[in-house]
Amino acid sequence: MRSCRDISxxxxxxxxxxxxxxxxxxxxxxxxxxxxxxxxxxxxxxxRKAARRYTDELQSRLDNKS
Ligand SMILES: [Zn+2]
Structure with missing residues (x-):
């Protein structure tokens, strides 16, 4: 079995x-x-999900501006 270190x-x-x-x-x-x-x-x-939502949000704000 792999160690916790490997798994993380x-x-x-x-x-x-x-x-x-x-x-x-x-x-x-x-x-x-x-x-x-x-x-x-x-x-x-x-x-990971939260980070993606944040970048999506930023991106859509940028898109709306132009
Ligand atoms: Zn473990």
Missing amino acids: ALVSQELDKKLSLSERLSVGLHVMMCNRCRNFQTQSRFI
Whole structure:
């Protein structure tokens, strides 16, 4: 089984690129058993979404101006 360190690295990567099937499986299995990594994954996804919403908002304001 992979360590929490490995898993959190994969969770961060997952936000920017597609993980391979085996990587996704490792993450999936790990977060089923590990609260800390599950929380980390939830937070990372939340932050990612919030950041995207913020940039969308900025972009639409810029678009409206022109
Ligand atoms: Zn863990």
